[in-house]
Amino acid sequence: MDFSYSDKVVALKRRLEEFMEEVVYPGERIYYEQLASQPSRWMIPPIMEEMKAKAKAAGLWNLFLPDSEYGAGLTNLEYAPLAEVMGRSPIAPEVFNCNAPDTGNMEVLVRYGTPEQKEKWLKPLLAGEIRSCFSMTEPEVASSDATNISASIVRDGDEYVINAHKWWSSGAGDPRCKFAIVMGKTNPDAPKHEQQSMIIVPLDTPGVKIVRTLNVFGYDDAPHGHAEIVFDHVRVPKENLIWGEGKGFAIAQGRLGPGRIHHCMRQIGMAERALELMVQRVKERVAFGRPLAEQGVIREWIAESRIEIEQARLLVLKAAYMMDTVGNKAAQKEIAMIKVVAPNVAQRVIDRAIQAFGAAGVSQDTPLAYMWTQARVIRIADGPDEVHKRHVARLELAQGAERPN
Template identity: 65%
Template sequence: MDFEYSDRCKELQGKLLAFMDQHIYPNEQVFHDEIERNGREKNNRWLPTEIIEKLKPLAREQGLWNLFLPKSTRAPEGLSNLDYAPLCEIMGRVHWAPEVFNCAAPDTGNMETLERYGSEEHKRLWLEPLLRGEIRSAFAMTEPAVASSDATNIEMKIERDGDDYVINGRKWWISGAGDPRCKIYITMGKTDFGAARHQQQSMILVPADTPGITVLRPLPVFGYDDAPHGHCEIVYDNVRVPASNILLGEGRGFEIAQGRLGPGRIHHCMRAIGVAERALELMCKRLNGRTAFGKRISEQGVWRERIAEARIQIDTARLLTLKAAYMMDKVGNKGAQAEIAMIKVLAPNVTQQVLDWAIQAHGAGGVSGDFPLAYQWAGNRTLRLADGPDEVHRNAIAKLELAKHIDLKEDLGLPVTRG
């Protein structure tokens, strides 16, 4: 198993680190200040930020653009999962940085979906503008009335009516729907409630300006509304779109969801490791710079224990993420399902623990807006729910593990021994 990054990856790492130092970290507060200023002066916090739009052309000029999409003729700059992993980690250190490089969720997952499952017309209308960074998108699956951790529970109706489909239902926690640049919703619903359990669902492309769509409200995460991106509740009321907007055909929605969520899950984990790495860095700097009870806090035994444990856990999570990326490249998403599930449990939990220690090290400052830790803590906590909760992934891991040890009768008729 070779985790060696390619020469191109190493070159891009250097460029990306320099870009972050020059353009991202110095503008962290600029981003938040601009949103608040839009709220005060324009009475609208939900406007695209000038700082991100200003930085996008610079990233593109340096070849730091669309790095996430492998094996696409429309995005030849796309890397393998293994080569993308360290770059995604670097971007993840600042929550809004991935958008600068056109590598932000949910657009990355939606672009992968359109590339893999969309028609040529779908790609022309939606994938190409997304790849150019001209529009943004949302993925509408989760619903408020059912346990959406089981995607077969969804109740949204997608009903055929002549040359159209008519869509009715309610979705929530739809990331990106608050952004005025969001022009397309990839929407999951049911076309046949009587079909086999995993063949009832379909996915359909719904332009955001289609009559009958109402964005009810943004849903704050621990008080943060994540403007101008947002996570919104949406109602579809007799929303009518052409039948050609369906992806692959009726009954293929669950299959598409599984194909989409694999890359999305590992991208989340890559970014989470970047968050954990930065939290450890901030923690060490804080502990080295503060004195209590006559000596630096970093000399206190309890903090050395936590620093050591943080390093062990972060490196463990990174290695498992790289293994998952390697497996995805070699045997595909399905062949790597165990590794993807494992890292989806491990990385957010590791990052949450390191963030908690970093917040503790900063004292009252850690829960304030003076440092990025509180915002990162809130955002990272959602990852234990997003793209499947921990419990679902643990269950999948256990089933795969148990399947290895089911007793089978030997062809030779020999008795089966039990371990």
């Protein structure tokens, strides 16, 4: 395996890092100041659109899409160091139009969408003109087992009727969010993994009601938000069905593989920034007569953090390499492993940084508290740790049975 960066990636990474230094990091403070000063937190701070325009003009746009017709034409391995850079700031992915859940929805439409669906929904997403959400999780069932999902999608002539109660539809609070991709059952009597389908539902369709947005450890994540949505006898044209009836699980697997590893790539960048902040802090602060950096326990935190980050990065790169060379299905164990490893590493590194900062670490004066919540949430989002560990164990047991004694 060769994880060295091509000249193309090295150049892109350098340009991306320069853009982060010149535009994104200075823009963070302005973004949150504008968000706080607006009549509503569910309005877009003007600086976001300004930064997006600059990123698009700089050619740092849609870097996540491997299809060169729509994106930068990068492999997963090539995209990894770029996603890591973007992961250093909570607002950066949107600046470059590489933010979830839009990335996953764009990938779905690129792979499975009809020409009409691409024209109506994919093009404005690619241009960063609208946002979208993904409605899969339900409050009444354990959605870590997707076969539990009970939303109903029933054909009625030239339309489908959707009845569903969804939550954690991330991005639905955004005023630019124009549609949801909804997962539900079209045939409850079909084989277990052929019961589900996915369909596009414009959020202004009669019967769609956003009940509330949900807080994450007290953060409302405005103006993005995580919505609880009721779909009450919502009618959409049959043309809004993606791929075909019973294809929901196949689409989900195609969507979640890249989505999971993108999360992990960003977690590495977040951990790197936390470590940098910790190193800077302990050099500057003095306690008990000497700099914190000279305290043995602090040095142990720094060493452990560096070791864990490097290990996690290598596993991310291995998973990305396998996705590129043997496909997502053959790489499923590596994807599952890194989905467990990366957020846990990030959470531990950020926790040490918070401890080094003391009370400042849990305040709004550093990004650490919010970063910690993001890492903690990723241990649940796109499948909790326990589901991925179960999957890894099952694959390992199956491979063990195939090996000769």
